[in-house]
Amino acid sequence: MRLFMAMLYTETNTFSDIPAGWAAFREGGYSRNHASADPQSPLGVLLAEWRRLAEADGCTIIEGPAAMAQPSGRTVRPVYEALREQILDDVRAALPLDIALFNLHGSMAAEGYDDCEGDLLAAVRAIVGPDTIIGAELDLHCNVSDAMLTATDALVAYKEYPHIDELERARELYALCRDAAAGRVTPRTGSFDCRMISLWRTTEEPMRGFVQRMQALEGHDGVLSVSFGHGFPWSDVADVTSRIWVITDGDQAKADRLARELALEIYALREETRPMSLDIDTALDRAAVCPGLVVLADVADNPGGGAASDSTFILQACLDRGLRGVAIGCLWDPQAVALCQEAGVGARFNLRIGGKMGPASGMPIDLPVTVRAIQRDHAQTGFAGVHTPMGPSAWIEAEGIDIVLNSRREQIFSPDAFTSIGIDLAVRRIVVVKSTQHFHAAFAAIADTVLYVATPGAIAPDFAAIPYSKREASFWPRHPDPLRLNDAA
Template sequence: MRIAIAGMHIESSAYAAHRAGYRDFSVLSGSAVLSRYDFLDPAAEWIGILHARSIPGGKVLREVYDDFKQRILDGLRNAGPIDGLYFDIHGAMSVDGMDDAEGDLITAIRAVIGPDVLVSAPMDLHGNVSERFARAVELPTCYRLAPHEDAGETRERAARNLVAYLASGKRPHRAWVRVPILLPGEKTSTRVEPARSLYGSLSAVEARAGVTDASIWIGYAWADEPRCHATVIVTGDSPEVVAASASELARRLWSARASFDFVGPPGTLDEAISRALASSTRPYLISDSGDNPGAGGSGDVTWVLHRLLASSDRFAGHVVYVASIFDEAAVEVLFGHRVGDAVSVTAGARVDSRVSGPVQITGVLHGLHHGDPDAGRIAVIKVGGLHVIVTEFRKAYHRTGDFSAIGLDPAAADIIITKIGYLEPTLYDIATGWTLALTPGPVDQDLERLGHHRINRPMFPFDVFPATPDLTATMLS
C-alpha cells in the first residue's frame, strides 16, 4: 500500500495582529517529511510530500498558504497512484480572506487524489471541524490530553488506523455532531474535571464492538468563523453503534458545559503579583494568558511589561524572569553593547499595539545569546530584580529549558512571568504556586471582550438555551 504524508499545522487567532509568513514555518519536503515519524509501518510505502509547521500565531498570509497548498497538490500529482493520505494538521488554521482553511485544503487535495483514497488526520483537540472537512476525511482523530502530552500517541494512532483499514479493504462509517459550545483551552484542560472524565471515557467508547475511534474537539475559541464550535466524531464498522456513541458523547459534553472552569487559580495581574510576592516557596509562576504565543498570541503585547516596569521597586530583593517581548530592531541595538553595559531601548508593540504601545526598558545588559532557531538573537536586560527577555523573533517560553538555555536557572527564580495559558509540563512540575493572570491580548480569556461576530449563534456561553439543542449524529458515510 502506498501512503502519502502532507499537511500544514498552525493554530491562528483572529484577534492577533501578527500574520504568519514563511519565517514562521518549519518546512520539510520529500523524504525529509518521513523523519518526523518513528512509527511508520514497514508494510506500507510512505511518500513524503510536504509538511509545514508553525507555532500558533495570527492568520496565515494568503500568498504563503497558496504557495504551500500548490506545492502539496503538485507533490501529490507527481507521487503517482496512492491508497492513503496521512493528513497531518492542527485544525485551527486561519488564512487571510478565507473561512475553513483546512476544509479548503482537503477539498483541493480530493480533486487531485480522487474520492477512493482513504484519508487519516491526526489533529489537536482545539481544532474547529466543519462538516465540509469531516465529509472529506474518513479517519480523523485528535488529542485526548490538554496539555497535549499524547500528541505522539495520537499521530501513531492515526497512522495505525489508516494502515489497518487499507489492509482490510473496508471503509469506515463515521458520525459527526456539532455541539454549540465555544470555550478557551484554559477552561477545558484534562488536568481537571469535567474534561478529565469526559476525555477519559473515550477509550471505553472506542472499545465497543464496531467502533474504531472516538474523538471530541473542544474547538478553538480565538478564531471567529462559522466552524468555531465543539465537535464529536466517532468512526467504525457499525453505523448504528458509531451514531449512537457520537450522540451519547455529545450529550455528555453538553451536560457538562456549565462545569468547565479555569484549570489554575485565576486573578488579575496585580493579584497574581501580590500572591507571588507573599509566597514562601519558589518559583511562583504567573501566566500572561492574554498574549500566549502557544495559543495564537502575537507575542509582543506590552501590557504586562509596562506595569511590571512601572512598579519595579516591588521586586527589590527578588529574582524575576519576564518572558518575553520580540523586537528585531531593539535586539539589533542591544547587540551593539556588551554584557554589563547600561542600556535603554524601546521594545515591543511593533506588531500588536492595540492593547498598549512600545515600552522603554532601561537597565543593565545581563546576557546576549544567539542561535535559537525560533527566537534568533536574544538579550536579557536586568531592571532591579526583573530579568526582561527580548528576542529577535517570536518565541514561546513554555519549558524550563527555554530559560536555562539563556543562563536563567528556573529553580533560582522567585517568580517566573511568561506568556502562556495553562502550564506546560516542565513548568507545571517546578511551580510551587501559580496564578493564571487574566490579561488582555489576542487570546483574551474573556471571549465576550473580544467580540465574536461570525460564529453561528446561539452558542454557549454567549447565549441562553431554553432547550437542549439537537445533538443527533449526522452520518457522513
C-alpha cells in the same frame, strides 16, 4: 501499499494583525519532500513517525511538502494557494495511492479561505477518488467543518491540553487508516456540535476524567477513535465551535449516538470546566503570600494563539510594585535583541522594550537595563523532546527583574527557555510565562503554585465578548443553554 504524507500547519487568529506570508513559513519550517529526515524538529516529528511505522509494514512512502508557521493572522492568499498546489501536484504524481495522511492544524484560514483544511482535503479527495483512505491528524484546537468530515475517512485530534500526545495520536491515525486500506475495518464517523466556545484544561478535573472516559471507549465494541475538538475561539469563521466525533467500525448509528452522548456529557460540565483566570493585581497579591516558586501564565499574550508576545502589562505591574526575584519570558522584540547584541554582555544602557504591536501589547517601557547574556541561537525543549528555536535572544536585568527577549516569536514550553540562557529559576520567586497552557507540562514539576492571569492581551479569555460576524448559531457562554436542554426537560 502506497502511502502519501504531507503537512500544512498553522493556527489562524483572524483578529490578529500579524500576517502569515512566506517569511512566516520559512521561519516556522518548510521542506519540499524531506521533513521526516529530522524527527527532532517540529516540522518532521509526526512525518518521521508515520515513515517509521509505514516502513515497518513494507509500504511504499511518498513524502510531499511540509510547511508550518507560528500562529498569527490570516495566511496570505498566494502563499496558501502555492502551498496547496505543491501538495496537490505531489498527490497527482504519486497516484495510485492506498493511503494519504496529513498533519494539519484544523483552524487555518487564509485571505479568501475560511476553511483551508476543508478546501485542501476536498481537493485531495477529488484527485485520489473514493477508494483511497484519507486521514488527518488535527490539533485539539481545531474548528472541524463538514467539508473536512466529508473528504476524509478518519480525523484524529489530540486529546491533551497541553498537547503531550501528538505521537500517540499519530500512531492511532496510522493504524486506523492502514487497517481501513487493508479492508480490516470500515470507518464511519458521527459528530455533534457542542455549541460551546471555551478552553478546556485537561490537566484538571473534571476534564482529566473526561479524557480518560474517551480513551476507555476506544478499542471496544467497534469504537475505533473518539475525539473532542475544543475549537479555536479566536477564529471569525462559520465553523468555530467545539465538537465531538466518534469513529466506529461500520456502525453509523452507533457513531452518531455515542458522539451525541459524549457531547451532552461535556456540555453538562460547561460551568464546572470554565477556565478561571485572575486579574493582574489579584494574581500578584496571591503570589506574594504563596510559598516557593509561583508561575504566572500570561494567557492573553500567548504567541501560540496568534498574540504578539510583547505585551507589557504584567511587567509594568511588577515594576510599579518594586518586585524582585521575578523572571519574565519571552518578550518578542527583535529590535531590542539587536541593540543588546550591539551593546554586548555586561553593557548598561537605556532600552525601550515591548508594546510594539498595538493596543493589545500595552505601552512600550523604557528601562535602564544590564545585558546579562546573549544567545545567537536560543532554543527550548518542546513536546516529545522537540528542539524549538527562539532565534537570537538576550537576558536583560532591569530594576531587579530578569527578562528574556527573543527574536523568533514562540510561546514558553519549558524552563530551559530561561535556564539555558543563564537564569536560575531556583532562586526566583515568580516566573511569568507567555503561554496559555502548554507551559504546564514542564513547569508543573518545579512550580509550587500555578496562577492563570488574564491581561488585556490579544487572546483575552472572555469568550462571550469575542466579536464574531460569521457564526450564526448561539453558543455558550454567550447563551446559557444553546442546546436548549432545559426546554426539553
